[in-house]
Amino acid sequence: DVKVTQSSRYLVKRTGEKVFLECVQDMDHENMFWYRQDPGLGLRLIYFSYDVKMKEKGDIPEGYSVSREKKERFSLILESASTNQTSMYLCASIPRGLENTEAFFGQGTRLTVV
Amino acid sequence: SQQGEEDPQALSIQEGENATMNCSYKTSINNLQWYRQNSGRGLVHLILIRSNEREKHSGRLRVTLDTSKKSSSLLITASRAADTASYFCATDKGTYKYIFGTGTRLKVLA
Numbered sequence: 001d002v003k004v005t006q007s008s009r010y011l012v013k014r015t016g017e018k019v020f021l022e023c024v025q026d027m028d029h030e031n032m033f034w035y036r037q038d039p040g041l042g043l044r045l046i047y048f049s050y051d052v053k054m055k056e057k058g059d060i061p062e063g064y065s066v067s068r069e070k071k072e073r074f075s076l077i078l079e080s081a082s083t084n085q086t087s088m089y090l091c092a093s094i095p096r097g098l099e100n101t102e103a104f105f106g107q108g109t110r111l112t113v114v
Numbered sequence: 115s116q117q118g119e120e121d122p123q124a125l126s127i128q129e130g131e132n133a134t135m136n137c138s139y140k141t142s143i144n145n146l147q148w149y150r151q152n153s154g155r156g157l158v159h160l161i162l163i164r165s166n167e168r169e170k171h172s173g174r175l176r177v178t179l180d181t182s183k184k185s186s187s188l189l190i191t192a193s194r195a196a197d198t199a200s201y202f203c204a205t206d207k208g209t210y211k212y213i214f215g216t217g218t219r220l221k222v223l224a
Binding site: 004031040048088096101103106107 | 147149154156157158159162202204210211212213215216217
């Protein structure tokens with residue numbers, strides 16, 4: 001079974017802190033994604049990566065950056081956390097291939113910024 | 115930007131009844147997928163339907179796709195309390211950049 005693991009289920013950080021959310025997948029997938037999920041807004045794409053060291057902005061990249069130094073790991077960085085970044089963060093991975101395929105999600109990280 | 119919009123936003127039914135939820139999207143797609151999310155957890159893939167397919171079944175799930183109306187529906191037959199979850203549609207234009215809708219919250223009462 002594909003496994004996507006996010007480093008924390010729950011996280012509480014202070015305003016202004018630099019926050020790292022880590023995501024690791026064990027199935028050699030090329031594509032990895034970070035979403036945030038808020039009530040009434042569904043999932044919104046923050047950043048995605050097609051390969052090591054490659055990244056592209058999603059719909060709401062402001063206030064975030066990412067790092068993909070190794071294929072299995074995709075990190076989301078909040079440079080200076082703010083209260084409006086309190087949210088559920090979901091990581092996903094998708095293999096590259098000729099056939100359309102499903103996204104595999106981590107269990108989510110619920111981040112609270114106080 | 116959100117491509118998919120599900121309706122209803124919330125649905126409450128009795129165990130054994132069928133649940134139907136709908137998804138509308140705005141642009142052409144390669145495929146459409148449905149996902150389920152239990153409270154406070156990640157999403158789990160349920161079923162994928164390609165743009166050249168009109169209907170697909172998987173167990174108690176039936177998905178239809180109407181590309182002329184840019185809409186899809188998910189039917190869960192003989193619902194169970196364990197089906198209580200949020201359900202999301204996701205569309206893909208072939209770029210792996212899946213766009214998710216806002217979800218339907220389903221509650222199945224025992």
